[in-house]
Amino acid sequence: MNNKICDLLKIKSPIISGGMVWCSGWKLASAVSNQGGLGLIGAGSMLPDVLREHIKKCKQATNNTFGVNIPMMNPNSSIHIDIVIEEKVKVVFTSAGNPATYTKKLKDNGIIVVHVVANEKFALKAQDAGVDAIVCEGFEAGGHNGKEETTTLVLINQLAGKLNIPIIVAGGIATGEQILAMMVLGAEGVQIGSLFAASKESSAHDNFKKAVIDAKEGDTMLFLRKLSPTRLLKGGHYDKIQAAEQRGASKEELLGIIGKGKTKLGMFEGDMEEGELEIGQVSSMINEILSVEEIFAKLRKEYSEALARMSSISKSI
């Protein structure tokens, strides 16, 4: 096996669990790392002390590499950066901000830096900023999303061959067949969100996990293009936001509906009436709450079977 993401991150399996708000605590991250993938702690929903506690617990729960995802729009992001350096976290994923801001500081401290992008322009900018790899995330991903609405299938193919650093693909990945398909398109690894958000080890509320596995096709939709495009799951304040956008609501009105603390209310406290529920389009394909061990077994089986079927695929077209 010769996989640049596994080599870079010193992991056995090129499967990364997204650092999702209210889902990706030390339990999920360590479980993924213990399976040989890379587990990410999601700093976006953590106060500095909480992040430090999760890092410490993750170290106790796994001897394997794990990482932290730091969204730069979080007001505590510079404190989060100091904490991952102090705690000697080996891998940091930065997102929602300029990759030039922290890359040098992190790398000077021996940390591997991966930056999340949703378009070619920022992928090239991240490479120029010196990151070690990028996550390219398509329109089908849950939560915050790119303004161009480029889907994973188009984005990965557009980027492959244009970068000198390896690509991790995200958005729309929930099966081993999809992982293999993304490798055909030039990805070296995958970052999976929704499937792990609904796992047993996810910190999300059971109400949220049940809503994810009950989701049908068309039950997630991209909203909030006037603010920051965000994919929401039906339930919570989805209907209110949809109705407001249909009548042409202003930024201010939308900000009023969103309010504060709504993702915590929905995803962590389980309020399915008023909270904000963020999940990917693949939620329609997730039908049970599995453990991380079961998820890895499923993905590995599907991947192997898909690879075996390749022998009967047309040799030419």
Place this chain on the structure above:
Amino acid sequence: MNNKICDLLKIKSPIISGGMVWCSGWKLASAVSNQGGLGLIGAGSMLPDVLREHIKKCKQATNNTFGVNIPMMNPNSSIHIDIVIEEKVKVVFTSAGNPATYTKKLKDNGIIVVHVVANEKFALKAQDAGVDAIVCEGFEAGGHNGKEETTTLVLINQLAGKLNIPIIVAGGIATGEQILAMMVLGAEGVQIGSLFAASKESSAHDNFKKAVIDAKEGDTMLFLRKLSPTRLLKGGHYDKIQAAEQRGASKEELLGIIGKGKTKLGMFEGDMEEGELEIGQVSSMINEILSVEEIFAKLRKEYSEALARMSSISKSI
């Protein structure tokens, strides 16, 4: 080679050119069929006599199988159905309507029927209606689109294994790597639109073709969700529609902007100021106007090279 779409349609290559309004006349369809794929004539922008003329000319230009795409929302669709029967066209793709309407009549006349869908629900309905295959088309496709906004990557994986009939995948396909990736996900064929819309043999106006090859990422966007979701290319009345939707325009107001004959004005007559320009997200990846022969050579080379690279892909994850 054992490919169900090639066997069903009696073609050599599982590459189908979409039956696109103002692009897919006899020249494009026969050129694709002459390359061993399936060329489709797009009846959606043709009056009955024009359709009959294109079918007759296509028969003269190729001895290979070709087909006709009939959008059922077209007011002439029942006349179009009679024409394809009279002209003994071998393959008909139906779209934008109920597959139960014409499938039996077409099949009773020995015609192979393929129906275009954008979600699982209609895929199952089409299978029940007795169609021979389906096209599953994702969010990234140009022109008319599904309400669920499911991307090709999610839609194909969701459907594969749930149908007894073969799947042709559409939306976001412009390279041989993508064709191979879709086969990994269970597709047996691909329907390609944008790449052929910008080909030398396309009937579209040169101004439109140039706009397609100049398109950058983010230059197509899905609009008109209140009417029928449609992916438009920047230029023409794109800005007017975007502005109207941002202020919450009603259906009536949107219909007023769309007016009549705007796709002809934009795509066929080359009015880049007032016309409607429909193209897929992959337009950002198309950089030159190629002949159909050159397109097939490119796709075949990319497919073979991607298949060869598979030998170095991880055997397990």
